[in-house]
Amino acid sequence: MTLAAADDAFAADLAAQLPADTLRATEPRYLEEPRGRWTGTSRHLALPRTAEEVATILRACNAAQVGVIPYGGGTGLVGGQIAPQGMPEPLILSLERMNAIRGVFTEENVLIAEAGVILADVQTAAADVDRLFPLSLASEGSARIGGLLGTNAGGVNVLRYGNTRDLVLGLEAVLPDGQIWHGLKRLRKDNTGYDLRHLLIGAEGTLGVITAAALKLSPIPAGRGTALMVVESPTAALKLLSMARSQMGEGVSAFELMSRMGLDFLAEKVPEVRQPFAERPEWMVLIDVGLARGLDPSEALETLFGEALEAGLVSDGLIAQSEAQADDFWQVRERTPEANRMIGAVSSHDISVPLSAIPDFIAKGYEVIGALGDFRINCFGHMGDGNLHYNIFSAPGRNRADHDNQRDEIKRTLHDLCHEMGGSVSAEHGIGRLKVGDLERYGDPAKLSAMRAIKAALDPSGIMNPGAVLRTV
Amino acid sequence: MTLAAADDAFAADLAAQLPADTLRATEPRYLEEPRGRWTGTSRHLALPRTAEEVATILRACNAAQVGVIPYGGGTGLVGGQIAPQGMPEPLILSLERMNAIRGVFTEENVLIAEAGVILADVQTAAADVDRLFPLSLASEGSARIGGLLGTNAGGVNVLRYGNTRDLVLGLEAVLPDGQIWHGLKRLRKDNTGYDLRHLLIGAEGTLGVITAAALKLSPIPAGRGTALMVVESPTAALKLLSMARSQMGEGVSAFELMSRMGLDFLAEKVPEVRQPFAERPEWMVLIDVGLARGLDPSEALETLFGEALEAGLVSDGLIAQSEAQADDFWQVRERTPEANRMIGAVSSHDISVPLSAIPDFIAKGYEVIGALGDFRINCFGHMGDGNLHYNIFSAPGRNRADHDNQRDEIKRTLHDLCHEMGGSVSAEHGIGRLKVGDLERYGDPAKLSAMRAIKAALDPSGIMNPGAVLRTV
Known part of the structure; x- marks a missing residue:
């Protein structure tokens, strides 16, 4: 499948179908990501205000075979939000103007937020009615609900409240063909068919665009x-x-x-x-x-x-x-990641292992990384979830660039160890573009084959976040 | 797609590929369901002991285009476990001999059970290590894990602990083409690709056969x-x-x-x-x-x-x-359903509405049903989840048969009301064969179209539980 570029002619055509100012020239901030590993190339950016406008955009992209990158707060750490170099220029679809909280149902412990709402604003809206929205992570001041759902974000309260997916009752989403799924149910029990909600959550924008969610609130502990x-x-x-x-x-x-x-x-x-x-x-x-x-x-x-x-x-x-x-x-x-960035990691890992394997993993990790050279290791994180951030740094007096040629070997060594112990090489950050190869290496073949079949069934033209999660074929 | 019958020649061929005694003649108990609404017609029953044997069976069914009905404890209330009349005779695939608890990881709060383990046995195994497996429902003495997962069973503790899907960390399953997905991870965080787990849970055996699950345990409240x-x-x-x-x-x-x-x-x-x-x-x-x-x-x-x-x-x-x-x-x-059965309902409903809509739903329900005639209503259930069992009985002195010609209208009236109020016409029992028409009437069109695309992608021959959830085409 070859995609076409989102060129000026395509953008002009699409702009004519949408309210004024919905299509714009991309600004540099949409082409960067927090760790500076990728730079995007898209020239055109869509800023829809409604699910219907998102549907118009996806229909146009399908018709013209143009790729779409859904964009939330831009805080992802695996490059899922960056248009990859070397592919036809995609359209960036930012949900930032869909930033309404559509309703708060205090007695039901439910809040409905659009995809562009910033996490901290959901937390505040919940606190305003004496409730807790428990999702909490370092980037909560800029991460948006759509991206958090797309990546099934984790954070510090998973131990008690679960991952992002566990905090969602219903979704509104636009499927790749432009159909709108009106699934914003506020129900605790609803066994009517396949759970499309959990399929879209964590799919990193490769199966559709989440435009709003019915979120679970909790009582604030006394x-x-x-x-x-x-x-x-x-x-x-x-x-x-x-x-x-x-x-x-x-x-x-x-x-x-x-x-x-x-x-x-x-x-x-x-x-x-x-x-x-x-x-x-x-x-x-x-x-x-x-x-x-x-x-x-x-x-x-x-x-x-x-x-x-x-x-x-x-x-x-x-x-x-x-x-x-x-x-x-x-x-x-919370400021540990900042210190890590200032030191400059040779390699960072977001892994999980079964809880009881943690001590063994840490010990063996020191061993296998130590065998590759003189490194410093900062291993920290959400132990209650079996999720460690395992970051590897050069010895004092040396710097990360000294180890550029070892990076792949280091990653491979640590991920192999994690996989052998029944772990995951992406506990909470997702696959994005960074870990596509890891997923191919460590993923279960039957699961991968099911994933490819689902992707082909729901997005036959392959326009949705091309190259993220699954390699484009 | 036309399926072939699981006839004697097919059964003989398949039996030769499996250990002795794996293929048997069906017994009557596999052809009945609790409310006596359907009677099945299958003559052949497979009783595999391993995921590999399940894979052999599915490969053979695919090759011969024979339908398969996955069978757990037989307690489902919507006919998902019964081979429908009027279709080519399917093979019944009972998981009852896959009944091992493969491991208990007390410190991790995890237990791995095969699909054939009876729920009460999981509860006991958890209690034996001072833990709680919170799933609890009337049929826990006979319902098996595979069926509970297939239907995403609810029960009385959903308010606190969630539905069955919320109690599952990982799965082992056989996909329709016979590939085994080895997904029994014991991880609280694992963001590596689409959530196949939640797609199979609640799919009522139409997308594959779950053979084992890593289940979450909880501390027993003091x-x-x-x-x-x-x-x-x-x-x-x-x-x-x-x-x-x-x-x-x-x-x-x-x-x-x-x-x-x-x-x-x-x-x-x-x-x-x-x-x-x-x-x-x-x-x-x-x-x-x-x-x-x-x-x-x-x-x-x-x-x-x-x-x-x-x-x-x-x-x-x-x-x-x-x-x-x-x-x-x-x-x-817990004995209310028994009394209901003895009275004999004209029509039974397993519905949910948003929590705050419950009083209004109950009041309007009396109104719209009352407008159809003189009925008694027993409305009870899991209020904390917005899930009511709304059962309608004849007036004293009359019986259910007197209302046979009204049943469809009653169902339609109550389900229309529930749907208008943002509810679900199957809160915890699933779609099975009973509610295929309801799903078509009330289901979101975009969701239904995605469901059909997923079914066609994963089970192109349509062998898995044909006619359940989605109408065969």
Whole structure:
């Protein structure tokens, strides 16, 4: 299948079918991505305001065999939002003007947001009616709902509330042929046919364009508590997690692992972040709990610490005495990626393994990467979900460019290890364009063949985000 | 597409490719369903023990263009498990011999069960390691995991723990062409391509055969409490639910609505069930809570009752003082379907509407059904999920057969109302063969067209559960 370019003639034709100012010249910010690995080439950008306009655009693209890149907040880390070089220039379809919150149904714990709404605005709208929209991640100030759904974003509260897909009741979406699926149901139970919702969520815009979603809200837990605890090892951290969950059940909202390397990087590059312990520990965990009425979170965390101390799992700990202190603790976790970027990783990995395999994975990871040379490793992340960010840096005094020729081998080595242990080489970031080869290497052949059949069935011209997730054929 | 019959020659050929005794003559129990609406005609039954044997069977069926009916516990209520009359005789594929629990990963809260394991056995295996598998429904003593997944079963704990699909981390399945998808990952985060898991779950065996699943377990809440409360109206019940959730958050596990009609039916047909109140109330709710360590469920329910009494939402209430009493309360709810069957419904409905629309739906339902004649209505069910079982009976002294000619009109009237209110005409039972026409009438056209494209892509010969969910073309 050969696609045509979104050239000036195509854009002029399409513009004539849409309200004035819907088609525009692309600005540079649509052609860049956070890590600077790709630069796009599209000249034309569509900014629809309604699902009907999206449908008009997809019909025109289908008729002219022009590729379309759905664009949310541009925060993706795997290049899914960037028109690849070397293919016919696609049209960029940004949902940013579809940014209405269409309704809030407080008693139902439901909020309907259009694809262009920024995550932080959904969180605020939920808080305004005394509810919680639990999806939370570093880019929440700029990531948009459509992109978060397209990539099934993860973040820090998955342990308790699930991934993005678990927070969605219904969708409105435009299918590749321009049909609009009016699926914005606010139902907790609806067994009428195949679950198209979950097929579009996580498909990274390759099967259609999500234009709005009915999102689940949650009650805000009555009391919040935050603690940092120094653990002897990842194994001890795992046991601490288990102890915490047996004491507090669903009350454990986040359980993040951090290593001394991350604290060292912060001290060097982001010194304004307060170091929590006088001596930087080898391993520590950040625990966030949200408990029901009648329970005291500080007390619950003290009980946990006491029992963990007795069991030899922890050696030191801090329980936040105020919201400000809790925020300080979270700064340590949330500004780690910034410090990492300033150091400059040779290679970054977003992997998951079965929970019980984490300690073994970390140990073997040090081994196999150590065998390739002298590297520093900052391994941290959402331990409660089995999801680690495993970033590899050059030794002090050297820099990432010194290892350009090793990057592929490093990636391969770590991903092979992860795959052997039953893990995933893309836990929460998706495939995008970065990991198409990884999916081919590690993906189950039957699943891949089903994916290709579904793609061909729903998007026979291959116009939707061409080259993302699946290689164009 | 015309299918061929699973005749003796086909069965003999297939038997030769499988271990002895895998192909058998069908027994009558595979040709009946709980409500006696359909009778199947298949003569041949396959009882594979492994995914590889299932693959052999599907390859043979594909080669010979023979239809296959995947069969679990046979408890489905919409005829999905029954070979339809008037089509070429299909092969029945029962998963009952794939009944191993392949592994329990206590620290990960994961259990891997084959498709033939009975739900109650999964519950027991979870309890044995001090965990909860929260899926719970009336047929749990005979329903099997494969069928529960195929239909995305609901039940009484959806409010807290979600539908069956929300309890699944990974699947092993055989695709229609005989490829085995090895997707039994034990990962909480895995964004590597389209979510084939959610596509197969709820597809009612029309897109492949699920052979095993990695299931999520939960911590067992530290304390359980159960109460019955008399509410003034469905509106009051809705407010009580909201109050309960703001007091106890996720602690509310079940919230079931029952009406006087149901209590009258129980008194008449199942008198051994203890009536909880001296005078049968118009409306009451059954509340089950599971609270964390440090909270007293009885106390929490008393607080709730006190505040609800003050707010004028409830007029009477009982809080279970023992497990035995809690079981007594649940008997009232769980034996209601039995009483219904003994009375004999003219028409039964498994519908859902947005939570806030429930009172309005109930009121309008009485109106539109009342306009069709003199009927008794037993409306009860999973109010917390917006899911009601809305069953319509003849007036005393008449019987269901008197209304045979009205059944279609009754169904249509109630389903039209439900659809207008943004509801679903199959909340938890699925489409099967009973509701194929409903799906065509009420389903979104874009979704239906996507479903047909997906079916054609994954099962081009149309061998998988032909006639279920989608009409054969």
